[in-house]
Amino acid sequence: MSFFKKFSTAISKIRGKAAFDVAYIEDILIEADFGIGLAARLASAIGSEAEILEKLKANIEAIVASLISDLKIDNSKKPFVIVLCGVNGSGKTTTVAKLAHLLTRQGNTVDIVACDTFRIAATEQLTFWAEKLRCRIFKSDSKREPASLAFDAIERTKSDVLIVDTAGRLQNNSNLMDELAKLYRVLGRFDASAPHMNILIIDATSGQNVIEQVEEFQKVRAISGIIIAKMDGAAKGGTIVRIADEFKLQILGVGTGEKEFDLERFSIDKFLKDLAKL
Ligand SMILES: Nc1nc2c(ncn2[C@@H]2O[C@H](COP(=O)(O)OP(=O)(O)OP(=O)(O)O)[C@@H](O)[C@H]2O)c(=O)[nH]1
Ligand SMILES: [Mg+2]
DSSP states (O other): OOHHHHHHHHHHHHTTOSSOOHHHHHHHHHHTTOOHHHHHHHHHTOOSGGGHHHHHHHHHHHHHGGGBOOOOOOTTSSSEEEEEEOSTTSSHHHHHHHHHHHHHHTTOOEEEEEOOTTOHHHHHHHHHHHHHHTOEEEOOSSOOOHHHHHHHHHHHOOSSEEEEEOOSOOSSHHHHHHHHHHHHHHHHHHOTTOSSEEEEEEETTOGGGHHHHHHHHHHHSOOOEEEEEOGGGOSOTHHHHHHHHHHOOEEEEEEOSSSTTOEEOOOHHHHHHHHHHO
16 A cells, blocks of 8 residues: 555544544654654654644754755866675666666766676676667676776776676675775775765665664764665665664765666655656
């Protein structure tokens, strides 16, 4: 049942009752992945059934509005290095393509690096995008160390921007984090301020464990901002508000499909409308 449908059901259920049923609204928000604490806060701010949607919108706006931001490149850095990190399948490689497309259209030259050397298919996937978007790709045929490939790329690129794709899965999680740490260190050896952006890609449909994901990746290196992929398929978009509320991370975009142009600025109105459509 849709989010708004549930809300109207909730409204009709409580209509006629003497007491306004905040707990019911709270349950619905929890189900939509807002998390227990935030759901309670948002629900308790609603004083009457008449103001449910209006209050919800205003309070979500208060949490996310100042965090919505466009991706900005500092052209005094050459190359401007962007690393995309995130758990496996979250949408990193597709987002590399989306950012390469966006930044190329904005007049930058863009190279990409296939640092998910663990899986051959990952390199093939990025090669497809590099050909389609006419970007130079740095890649390796063997399972070369991601950090060493990244160093090679940052040293050799002549482009304005270098986008680094990373692995989401290795033998185990600590290996993954160690590899990432090494990658950041090596980039920093070439340019102490690199990577200039470290973007965490979150799958909008992944629900419950997003907070742990942010915490884990933050431990390795500060996150400059997040991009929420698969918002087009998200049944429970509360995730994005929850992350904004807990970490105050910039929301640099939302993925709305599998094509290179399916990257949009996060819109609160569209978010609420999409929830209503599901
Ligand atoms: N509908 C939709 N699908 C997406 C979006 N972003 C990525 N996908 C799809 O999600 C799947 C995983 O995306 P990838 O970009 O390969 O994810 P990844 O994080 O690189 O995955 P690993 O390299 O395995 O860790 C692919 O089938 C993508 O086409 C999006 O915004 N919307
Ligand atoms: Mg990938």
